[in-house]
Structure formats: C-alpha cells, structure tokens
Amino acid sequence: MSDAKALIELEHITKRFKSLTAVNGVNLAVHPGEKLVIIGPSGSGKSTLLRSINFLEEIDDGVIRFEGNEVGYVRRHGKLHLDRQQVVCQLRAEIGMVFQHFHLFPHMTVLGNVMEGPLTVQRKSADEAREIALAMLAKVGLTDKKDVYPATLSGGQKQRVAIARAIAMRPKLMLFDEPTSALDPELVGEVFDTIHALADEGMTMIIVTHHMGFARELADRVIFMEGGNFLAEGTPQEFFAEGMNNERIRSFLNRIL
Amino acid sequence: MSLKPNTLGRVATALLFLWITVATALAAEADYDALFREANDLMGAGDLPAAVEVLKKVPAPKAGEEGDAFVRSRMQIAKLHFAAKEMDEALAATREVLALYPDNSEAKNFLASVEREQKPRYVSFLQDCLKFLPVLLKGAVMTLLLVVCTMLISPLGGLLVALGRISTFKPLSILCWFIIWLFRGTPLLLQLFFIYYGLPSLGITLKPITAAVIGLGLNYSAYLGEIIRGAIQSIDHGQTEAAKALGMTYGQTMRRVVIPQTYKRLMPPIGNEFIALIKDTALVSTIAMVELMRAADQMFNTYFNVTALVLAAVIYLIFTTFFTFLFERIEHRAGIYERR
Ligand SMILES: Nc1ncnc2c1ncn2[C@@H]1O[C@H](COP(=O)(O)OP(=O)(O)O)[C@@H](O)[C@H]1O
Numbered sequence: 158m159s160d161a162k163a164l165i166e167l168e169h170i171t172k173r174f175k176s177l178t179a180v181n182g183v184n185l186a187v188h189p190g191e192k193l194v195i196i197g198p199s200g201s202g203k204s205t206l207l208r209s210i211n212f213l214e215e216i217d218d219g220v221i222r223f224e225g226n227e228v229g230y231v232r233r234h235g236k237l238h239l240d241r242q243q244v245v246c247q248l249r250a251e252i253g254m255v256f257q258h259f260h261l262f263p264h265m266t267v268l269g270n271v272m273e274g275p276l277t278v279q280r281k282s283a284d285e286a287r288e289i290a291l292a293m294l295a296k297v298g299l300t301d302k303k304d305v306y307p308a309t310l311s312g313g314q315k316q317r318v319a320i321a322r323a324i325a326m327r328p329k330l331m332l333f334d335e336p337t338s339a340l341d342p343e344l345v346g347e348v349f350d351t352i353h354a355l356a357d358e359g360m361t362m363i364i365v366t367h368h369m370g371f372a373r374e375l376a377d378r379v380i381f382m383e384g385g386n387f388l389a390e391g392t393p394q395e396f397f398a399e400g401m402n403n404e405r406i407r408s409f410l411n412r413i414l
Numbered sequence: 415m416s417l418k419p420n421t422l423g424r425v426a427t428a429l430l431f432l433w434i435t436v437a438t439a440l441a442a443e444a445d446y447d448a449l450f451r452e453a454n455d456l457m458g459a460g461d462l463p464a465a466v467e468v469l470k471k472v473p474a475p476k477a478g479e480e481g482d483a484f485v486r487s488r489m490q491i492a493k494l495h496f497a498a499k500e501m502d503e504a505l506a507a508t509r510e511v512l513a514l515y516p517d518n519s520e521a522k523n524f525l526a527s528v529e530r531e532q533k534p535r536y537v538s539f540l541q542d543c544l545k546f547l548p549v550l551l552k553g554a555v556m557t558l559l560l561v562v563c564t565m566l567i568s569p570l571g572g573l574l575v576a577l578g579r580i581s582t583f584k585p586l587s588i589l590c591w592f593i594i595w596l597f598r599g600t601p602l603l604l605q606l607f608f609i610y611y612g613l614p615s616l617g618i619t620l621k622p623i624t625a626a627v628i629g630l631g632l633n634y635s636a637y638l639g640e641i642i643r644g645a646i647q648s649i650d651h652g653q654t655e656a657a658k659a660l661g662m663t664y665g666q667t668m669r670r671v672v673i674p675q676t677y678k679r680l681m682p683p684i685g686n687e688f689i690a691l692i693k694d695t696a697l698v699s700t701i702a703m704v705e706l707m708r709a710a711d712q713m714f715n716t717y718f719n720v721t722a723l724v725l726a727a728v729i730y731l732i733f734t735t736f737f738t739f740l741f742e743r744i745e746h747r748a749g750i751y752e753r754r
C-alpha cells in the first residue's frame with residue numbers, strides 16, 4: 158500500500174507510554190507541497206504523532222517512509238529501535254520543527270540561533286551560514302533584531318525566529334506543534350502570516366493547531382484526531398460541513414470556536 | 415643615672431642570670447674581686463643603683479693590660495639597666511665595651527637586642543615581615559600552583575564525571591556514580607594520605623606534588639561532577655528537543671546548546687568550591703608539600719613568632735578575595751544574554 162509519490166508516509170504508527178496508547182496504529186501520507194492541519198482535543202496524541210515523524214519519539218510499531226524509503230528504525234528481536242544516531246540526525250535535519258514554546262537558544266543572538274543549524278549540523282562556513290540566516294530573518298521580517306538575545310523579544314517575534322531557524326536548514330517538511338498557542342491573541346496574526354508566506358512558497362507542512370483560521374485558509378486537508386486515532390479527514394470544506402454531523406467533532410469545534 | 419625602685423620587680427629575672435655570671439667569673443679576676451663581691455652584696459640587698467656605682471669603679475684597661483674585668487663590669491651594668499628598661503644607659507655601657515673591643519660578641523648581641531627593644535613595635539613587626547615573607551611567598555606560589563592546577567583539572571574531570579553519570583550506558587553511569595560516592599564520602603585528608611603513603615605499598619610511588627594534584631583533582635572533580643550534573647539536568651528539556659530537531663547529535667547538543675547554558679548557573683557553586691579549595695590546599699602540608707600553611711608553620715615553630723601566622727592568613731585572604739571577585743565577574747559575563 159506504499160504511496161510512491163508521498164514525501165512522508167506513516168504506516169500503522171503506534172506509540173505507547175506504559176499502558177497508555179498515545180498513537181494507535183495511524184496511517185498517513187503527505188505529498189510534496191501539501192499542507193495538512195491536525196486538530197483534536199488535548200491529549201489526543203497530536204504532539205506525539207508529530208514527534209514520531211521527527212524521531213523525537215521512538216515508536217513501538219509501524220513503518221515510516223521518507224521519499225519512498227523505509228527509514229529511521231532497525232528491528233531487533235522483533236522490537237523496533239531507532240537507527241544509529243548519524244542516520245537519525247540526517248533525517249531530522251531534513252524535517253524542520255517549530256514548538257509551542259519556541260525553545261530558542263537563549264545564549265545565542267537571534268542571528269546565532271538561525272545560523273546554528275547550517276553552521277553546526279550542515280557544517281557550512283560562518284560566512285555562508287550568516288548569509289543564509291540573514292536571508293531567513295529577512296523572510297520573517299526580523300532583520301533589525303538580528304543582534305539581540307531572544308530574552309528581549311515578544312512571543313510573536315520569538316516564534317518567527319524559531320521558524321527562521323527551522324527553515325534555515327532548507328527542510329523538505331515542516332512540522333508545527335501549536336505554534337500560536339502560547340501567544341497573546343494580538344501576536345497570533347504575525348506568526349500566522351509568516352507560516353502562510355511559507356506555505357505560499359510551496360513548503361510541505363503538517364500543522365497541529367486550535368486556530369481554525371489555519372485550517373480554513375491554509376489546509377489542503379484537515380484531520381481530526383482523538384484518543385490516538387484519526388476520527389475524520391477531508392478538505393476544509395468537507396471537514397467543516399460534514400464534521401457538524403459527527404457528534405464528537407461538533408462538540409470539539411463548539412468548544413474551540 | 416638612676417634605677418627606679420618601681421622597676422625592681424622586672425629586674426628579678428636579670429638577677430638570676432647575673433648571679434651565675436658573677437659566680438663563674440670570680441676566680442679569674444682577682445684584682446677586682448672585692449669590687450664584684452661588693453656589687454653582688456648590694457644587688458642581693460636590692461640596691462641596684464649602688465651596685466652600678468660600685469661596678470663602675472672597675473677602670474678601663476690601659477694599653478697592654480688585660481680587660482676581662484672591665485668588660486664583665488660594663489656588661490653587668492648594661493644588663494641591670496636593660497632589665498630596668500633604661501635603654502640609653504644600657505646602650506652607653508655596652509658602647510664602652512665596644513669602643514675598646516669592637517669584636518666582642520656578647521656586647522654586639524646585646525646591642526642588637528637593646529636596639530630591637532628600643533624600636534617602635536611596628537618597626538620590629540616590619541622586620542619580622544621581611545624575614546618571613548620570602549619563605550611564605552615561596553609557599554604561597556606553591557599554594558597558587560596547586561589551586562590553579564586543580565581549577566583547570568576539576569572542571570574537566572567534573573564534566574566527564576557528570577556526562578558519565580547521565581549516560582544511558584549503565585556501566586559508565588555506575589562507575590561515575592561510584593567515583594562521586596567515594597570521593598565525596600571520605601575526607602580529603604584521608605585521600606591524600608592514601609595516595610601519598612598508601613599507594614607505595616601497591617608499588618606506586620608519587621612525588622608529593624603529583625600526589626597532591628591527583629588528590630585535589632579527583633576530590634574536586636567529584637564535587638564539581640555533581641554540581642555540573644545538576645546544572646545540565648536543570649536546563650529546560652525543550653532546549654535538547656530543539657537542538658535534536660535541528661539534526662544535532664548528542665555531542666553537538668551538549669557542546670553547543672546545553673553546556674553553555676549551565677555556565678551562569680555553575681559559577682556560584684563552583685566559585686564556592688574553589689574558595690574552599692584555596693583553604694583545602696593547606697591539607698597537602700601533611701604529605702610533605704611545602705606550601706603556604708607548611709611554610710607558616712615552619713616559621714612559627716622556628717621563631718615562636720605569631721607574625722608568621724598572621725602573614726599567612728593575610729595571603730590566604732588575598733587569594734580568596736581575588737578569586738571571589740574573579741568568579742563574580744565571570745558569572746556576570748556568563749549571564750549577559752539573560753538581561754532584557
Ligand atoms: N513522555 C510522555 N510520557 C508519558 N505519557 C505521555 C508522554 N507524552 C505524552 N504522553 C501522553 O500521551 C497522550 C498524548 O499526548 P500528546 O501527544 O501530547 O497529546 P496532544 O498533543 O494531542 O495534546 C497524553 O495522554 C499524554 O499524557
């Protein structure tokens with residue numbers, strides 16, 4: 158059932174924490190350029206799924222294919238184990254991730270943060286890394302903040318720097334885990350616009366969010382997740398129309414909106 | 415010229431000394447025996463001024479004459495005055511002797527001690543300082559060397575022990591736990607004794623300085639190891655996640671992201687440890703190392719002079735104060751990114 162055209166393909170991904178099954182045998186294929194929005198109540202396994210895609214969680218079962226190749230795991234004694242560090246790091250370098258709480262490196266300037274990936278991971282020269290970083294900062298509109306430390310930035314600015322830091326690696330896939338949930342409402346817009354601009358450039362992305370604006374304006378496909386399973390899936394139009402017929406989705410949307 | 419009655423008490427000790435001198439010298443000085451005996455009797459009766467007057471009757475020797483009696487009389491006069499704290503008179507009598515016998519060692523030594531008595535206290539204190547400082551400074555250089563060596567070794571050792579402790583490789587983690595447990599759980603003094611006196615029985619003989627550096631280095635690596643481990647684990651896990659998400663290896667994550675963020679947190683506790691270290695180096699004086707404490711101890715035992723100990727304390731204080739300021743500056747620098 159492998160989908161040859163998919164950028165990333167998940168097959169029967171399962172992740173358990175002790176007795177709790179956070180992700181329960183999920184299947185998913187994301188095509189190049191596709192924008193996928195995942196919504197669902199808190200604790201439904203959205204973060205765990207994103208982190209599994211980035212190998213930040215070691216899955217218990219399933220297959221991850223990247224550009225058609227099965228990647229990231231070796232099977233020993235019938236159990237899955239993450240592959241060698243070098244392999245996993247290379248995969249992660251191709252997938253950008255933006256966190257709810259930014260996680261900027263506080264001891265580096267804004268420019269230093271954005272340079273860090275190209276410099277340390279891709280081993281580019283300092284000049285080259287700086288050039289890339291400046292281009293990324295221009296893209297998120299924070300060139301004038303390049304020499305300050307993250308502590309001096311607003312939440313929205315921090316998240317834009319985090320986005321610049323991720324895209325400086327020129328990833329093939331971007332993962333956003335509730336990128337606007339920690340922001341004051343008036344700062345959501347600037348981050349949303351930044352992500353929107355990135356989407357317009359054709360970036361493939363998976364976004365976990367409670368911000369229905371993302372889903373409506375940006376998504377090619379919306380997935381509703383609950384209890385570690387995908388309960389519903391469709392284009393935004395289908396989703397918001399038919400979702401109202403599903404009791405659980407309707408109650409979730411009513412709570413959110 | 416007078417001997418004040420109220421000074422008689424202080425003369426008592428000098429008297430004992432005089433009786434002995436007088437008794438042994440009597441035989442050789444037949445000519446002036448009578449004078450010395452008279453003076454003795456007067457001293458015995460407590461009339462010291464009269465005794466001085468009698469002793470003065472011993473004349474200076476003429477050319478070619480033997481002058482032992484003269485020297486003896488003048489030195490007795492000088493000592494009587496000295497005991498009564500009449501320094502000018504004591505000096506005058508001593509100089510009478512030196513005028514005729516410039517090489518007389520009794521007179522010369524006496525002159526030196528009178529001059530010492532005459533000087534204000536601060537002068538003799540300064541002279542003590544000059545006498546002790548070269549030795550103490552030599553010791554202080556050794557102390558500083560030990561401190562600097564340990565300050566270079568123990569953060570590296572501590573980092574290794576800390577990384578070992580948090581390693582997921584169990585044998586390494588247990589080994590590092592054991593090292594910390596062992597070196598934090600026993601006295602440094604015992605560790606130094608073991609390394610210097612105990613290891614030779616296992617066929618390993620170390621020079622004192624090697625044993626001292628190893629002992630201090632291991633001990634402080636263990637202490638700093640726990641501090642560094644705590645600091646590493648106190649860094650927000652999100653930092654590690656973000657670094658990993660960029661594609662960094664464990665080593666890159668530690669080196670570029672986690673460890674640099676521990677510096678500010680580490681400085682206060684490590685500064686404390688290093689201040690303790692400066693004082694702990696005194697313990698290596700027990701394994702034949704001549705450092706500041708040992709040097710001060712030697713000076714004190716040779717001269718019974720507290721100045722040596724005071725000077726050592728001052729040097730320790732200079733060291734601890736200097737390093738305290740240094741660490742504060744480094745801490746200030748390390749946290750520069752936290753200021754908004
Ligand atoms: N590291 C973990 N250890 C134990 N349980 C976890 C861990 N991470 C997540 N969980 C649990 O897994 C479930 C899914 O969590 P998560 O993926 O964070 O949900 P969501 O992002 O949808 O809110 C939750 O019940 C959560 O408590």
Ligand SMILES: [Mg+2]
Pocket residue numbers: 203204205334335
């Ligand atoms: Mg979440």
